[in-house]
Amino acid sequence: MRIVNISLAALAMGMASPALAADTEVATIEASQPSEERMALALEAVDLLWPEGQGVDMVNFFTGEFANMMLDTPIAELARDFGMEEMVATFAGIEGALKEEGVAEEDMPSADEMKATADFLLAMLGDKTLREMAVGEDEHFNERVTIIRAVLAEELPPIMNAAEPKMRAIMAQMFAKKFSDQELREIGAFADTAAGQKYVDLYWTMGFQPEYYRSIIAAMPEFVKGFPELGKAMEARMAHLPPMFPEPAAETSCETNDEGEEVCVEAAIEPVEDEESYTETPEELDELAAYYEEEAAEYRRQAAERRAAAEAE
Template identity: 30%
Template sequence: MASAPLALTFGTPAAAQDAESEEDVMAMMAQMFPVEPLTPEEEARLPISQEIIDKMIPPGTLGEMMGSMFDGMMGPIMEMASKASSGDVAKSLGVSAYELDLNEKQLAEVATILDPVREERNAAIGAVMPAIMGRMMDAMEPSMRKAMTEAYAITFTDAELQDINAFFSTESGLSYARKSFTLASDPRVIGATMEAMPAMMEAMANMESEMEAATADLPPLRAYEELSPGELSRISELTGLGLEDIKTGMMAASEVSE
C-alpha cells in the first residue's frame, strides 16, 4: 500500500498524458522567477565563478553526488513508506480515511490482504530510485551549473571570488567545496529538521486566523450572484466554460468554503 505514494511522488504514467499542459505549467513556473541580464561587470566575473563551481561540482558528477546523498536518505524513507497508512488503505477500499478506525497492526493486515507483495513492491521501488534520481540530476546538471556560475558572479565581488577560489584550491578548501553541497542530507541535519517540526507547526497554528485578520478589511470573494451577465460571459469567453458550468462550479465551491 505504501508504494502508491512513492509511485505518485516520483512519477506515474498519468504525468505524461498531457504534455502540452505540463509544458504550460513549466513555462508558468519559469515566469515566476524572472532573471535580469548580467551586467558587463558580472559577465567579466563568469570565468572565475565557473572555476569555483567546477571545484564544487566537477563536470558530470552531480548525479553521483546526489546519488550518494539519496542513498543515505532512502533507508529511513523506505522504512517509513513500508508502513501501511490509513490513507493508502482507504484509497484502495474507495472510502475516506476518516471512516477507518484501525490500529497499526490492523492496518498492516488489511494492507497485506490487498497487496500481498507490498514489501517486495516497496523494496523494488527503493532499489531503482537512486538510478532514477541520478538520471534526473544528470539532466539537470548543465542548467544548474550555469545558474550557479551566474549566481556567484552576481553575488560576489572580484576580490571575494578570488579569495573563495584560492581557498577552494587548497586541500581543505577543495574538500569543503565537494562536501558542502551535500551536507544538507546529513542524518543530523535531517533529524534536527524533523525534531523541529512540532515547534514549526505550533508556530503556524495561528496562521489562518492571522491571515484572516490581515485581510479582514477586504471584501470576500465574489459569489456567483454578485457577477453581472457581462462578467459571467467574459469568464466563459476566457475559460471556455459554459455559463451553466460556471454557475454549478461556483455554487459548489461556495458550499465547500462555508
C-alpha cells in the first residue's frame, strides 16, 4: 500500500508540472469534438498564419519585390548583404574549435584563405548585377522575366484561390484540436489589433531578408563550439548500450560444388587498420600553387576584358 501511495504522490507531482499539465490540457481538448463555434474561432486564428489571399501575396512577393532585389542589386553587394563577410568571420571563430577536435590544418582552409577567396570573388564580380549578367548571356532575358510575371499574375491566382480554402480548413481543424475556445478568442483578438495585422503582413517575408541569413551565420560559431560537448554527453549516456550498427565479426561466402550443392563457409573479418592520410610533398604543393596562380591570372584577365567591353558600350 505504501508503494501505491508513493506512486500516486509522484504522479500527482508530475501532473502539477507545467509541461505535463499543458500536455494533459491539450489531450483533453483533442478528446472533445470541436463545436461549430470553436471551428469558426479556429478559422479566425488561422488568419495569423495563412490569411485569405496569402498564396497570391507570396507569388507577388517572390516575382516582384524579392526578384527585383535579387536581380538588380550588384552581386558583390548581395554577397555582403547575405552574409559573406559574416561567414568569413564565422570561420575564423570556429577554426580554433575545429583544431581542438583534431581536424588537421591541411583538411580545412584557414580563415585568411577564406577571406582571400571571398575578396577575389567579389573583385571578379565587380559591380555587375544578376540581371546584367543574364542579359549579357541572353538579350531577351528581361522580356522572359516580364512574360513569366504576367503569366503567374494571370494564371496562378485561380489555382491558389481554389486550393486555399482546403488548406485553411485543415489548419483550422488543427487549431481547434490544440486550443480551447478562450485561447482561440485571444488569438483572434490579437489578429484584430494593429500589431496583429502588422505581424500577419510581415512575419513570413522577414525570413527572406538578408538580416535573417546573417543572424544564422553569426550564430554558427556557438553551435560548432557546443556540438562536440553535446556529442560527448551522448556517448557517455549511451556507453552501456551495444553499438547501434555493430561491425560483423564474420562474413559468410557461399559457392556451388560439383554436385550442385551450395556450400557456405564462415570466415572471421580481420580488422582494417586506418590508413595514414596522404600528405603532399613540398614540390607538389609548389606545383599546385603555380597552377592556381595561372588560373587566377586568367580569371583576372577575363574580368578586365568584360569591364572594358561594358565601359565601351
